Amino acid sequence: MxxxxxxxxxxxxxxxxxxxxxxxxxxxxxxxxxxxxxxxxxxxxxxxxxxxxxxxxxxxxxxxxxxxxxxxxxxxxxxxxxxxxxxxxxxxxxxxxxxxxxxxxxxxxxIWPADRANLLVWLVEESHADRNIIWEHSSSAVLSQMKHQAESRGLPLTIPVGDFDDITGVEVSDLWGGFIQPVGQASQRYPVDAVLVVKAQGNSLRWTLYDQRPATIGVTRQSPLAGSNNGSDAAEKMIHQLSDYYAKKSAVVVASESSEAIKVRFTELNDAVSFFTLENQLKKLSSVAALDILKIQGNQVTFNVHLLSSQQEFEQEVRRLKDVVQRESVTDEPVVMLADVEVIEPSNEPTSPDSSMPDTAVEVAAPSEVIPAVEVTPEKVVPAELILMFEWQGKPYVAPVPVESESEVTSDAALAKPDVISE
Structure with a gap:
């Protein structure tokens, strides 16, 4: 024990x-x-x-x-x-x-990671001439709005329980007046990452966020964040601002690599208009998340298509496009990824004669340049991949020919006609 x-x-x-x-x-x-x-x-x-x-x-x-x-x-x-x-x-x-x-x-x-900063909330409400600290068990519309919106945004909040240590540890005047030392000391009993002090007057809120551990409040010179909100939804606006602040601070954007991705090749794209028309049609498909252009060769374009659904659903959607016909799929050639390339330089030392050769003099012409041997070690072989094949059958783009108006034709003819002088 x-x-x-x-x-x-x-x-x-x-x-x-x-x-x-x-x-x-x-x-x-x-x-x-x-x-x-x-x-x-x-x-x-x-x-x-x-x-x-x-x-x-x-x-x-x-x-x-x-x-x-x-x-x-x-x-x-x-x-x-x-x-x-x-x-x-x-x-x-x-x-x-x-x-x-x-x-x-x-x-x-x-992506905002699930491990998020926990905020200790000291909420003081002013009604008539009284100011009261709102505890976890208190009935407060402002606190209810804060809790509901914080749960929706995934922002962890901790409300003081209001026991003997809380009541004796901090005064209303400390919170309302912004005396941070007693607030920091009273907050140290809670395992939180930041302290939020909120002052409510009717439909107006003023708040101060100390984005630091309670033990360092008043000790370090870190500046707090402050703001104010008005209206019946003032508490919700405040939670949105705080959530946006922490999301911007902690969230990361992951590269757009998808495990559900396939290679698709389209042929007979003979002009730029056809290519852009096809690309826009593919992006609008409900099964497509994103497109990457892998290769453009002649009138063929190969895409890496990131899918939101199955490959079968993607093929069905593409087949429903007006100017596209599916052809037999092909298999891409395997690719050998080279690792280290070792160049073996020729030796300058004279080569000893072979003992098995007769003792006759042999004259060998020295080459003007010795090509070194190259030893290649493959790192890995990328296996062959299946490529879906489609043929574009849209009509080629024809630039419109400007049409001259009748008045322009008449004026041109008049200019070409010689003048006739009447007697």
Missing amino acids: RHLALFILGLIALPALALTNVDLYQTEVVLDQTIDNADAQARVEGMKQVIVRASGDRNAVSNQVVQKALRQNSQYVAQLSYGQVNGAQSLRMSFSAPQIRSLLSQAQLP
Whole structure:
């Protein structure tokens, strides 16, 4: 028992790693029973919430690639179940984390990692002549708005519990007046990464974010972030600003490499207009996330197509295009990747005569230049890949010929006609 107590004390003494792992891929949406296909609409709404939460970008759902994926939302759903929210039926959804991350990378959207900064919130509300600290169990519309919006954005918040240590550790005047030393000391009992002080007056909020560990508040010279918001949704605006700040600070954009990518070659593209027409048609396909041009040779173009769906669905969509006909697929030649190239220089030492040769004098003409031997060690062999073949059958582009108007023709004829002098 003694050893257990010492172990626990040791853990308390160690600096806490306060980053909180947020569940990004689960959500719950109330079903709108007044519309048809309420479940389908709820899946779209749930996927939008997950994409915003995972990317940290409120505008991510407007991305063209994401818009295509929303129409195929069922392939991103991992689990579904029904629940209740305030007496209304809801749909609980769990989305596939690898597929959502792959979608974000295909759309060139940032990925905000699930390990996120935890904010301790000191909220003071002013009503009439009183100012009160809002604790975790307090009834507060502002706090409810903050919690709801923070959960939607995936921003972890910690609210002080309001026990004896909290009540005696900090005063309302300290929070309202911006006295940071007592605020930092009172916050040290919570394993958080930052401290947020919010002052609410009616529909107005003023806030200060100390983006640092509580133990360093008032000790270092790090400047806090401050802002203000107005209106009935002031708390939601504040959470959006804070979420955008942390997402920009921590999110990364992953290269647009997709595990679902195929090579596709189109032939008979005899002019630039045909190429751009085809490219635009391919980008509009719901199965296509992005296109990379691998090679242009003569009237052939080879694309690397990143898919949002299966190869079969892609082929079906391409076959439905007006001016495209599918041909038999071909296999690309394997490529040998060279590693080290070692050049073996010729030796300048005289070569001893072969003992098996007779002792007759042999005159050998020395070459003017000795070509060194080259030893090549292959690093790896890239296996052959299947290339889907299609033929473009659109009509070639014909530049319009300017047509002269009748008045211009008449005037030209008049200029060409010789003058007639009447007597």
